[in-house]
Amino acid sequence: MTWAVVPAAGRGQRFGAEMPKQYLPVAGEPLLAHTLRALLAHAAIDGVVVVLAEDDKHWPGWREIGGKPVLTCSGGEARADSVLAGLAALPASVRADDFVLVHDAARPNLRLADLDQLLERGRNDPVGAILAAPLRDTLKRAGDDGGIDATQPRERLWRAFTPQLFRRLQLVRALEAARDAGILVTDESMAMERHGARPLLVEGSEDNFKITTPADLARFRFILAQGT
DSSP states (O other): OEEEEEEEOSOOOOTTSSSOGGGSEETTEEHHHHHHHHHHTSTTEEEEEEEEOTTOOOOOOOOEETTEEEEEEEOOSSHHHHHHHHHHTSOTTSOTTSEEEEOOTTOOOOOHHHHHHHHHHHHTSSSEEEEEEEOOSOEEEEOTTSOEEEEEOOTTOEEEEEEEEEEHHHHHHHHHHHHHTTOOOSSHHHHHHHTTOOOEEEEOOTTOOOOOSHHHHHHHHHHHHHTO
């Protein structure tokens, strides 16, 4: 069985609202509820630790979702600090060599089939794995004046998604090493890569998108309305 850590301590975009985007209502529930339900719907997920800002006034106080425990702790300004706090707050039953998922609070459209593949393949890898998708668009490198300087080759380039799956202690050490070196990592895989590891890429659905703009939020609402 596996636990998940969901960092939700960042200020993030508010889209002009008074509350952080993870609490914006979607189909009668906070966006974060959809994210947590998508994770906890998987039979292999034991529970989740949600990492909150110390001054979070919007947390609904959930203790369980779908009969599975929801724990909380306080995080930091940087994502890596929040993930480290979440890893420290995991139950004592989660051992140092157990695999742990880290998932973005603003990725509510996770498919169970993708999580199946990530868990199956990641647990059989010595390092772990992340959900991702190969780049399909043509890439342009811009100059300072806004003109195109070059077309970049896209072969072997992937977009990193979450969840990302790593062993608890290995991830802690990688994140701490990056922090101590003064490097701001943008995802857990980057920390592991700096530590000399080569996580496995597991192709996931393109619609496992992160909600970063009002258009993304509208897209998710549309998906829910369509029942897809």
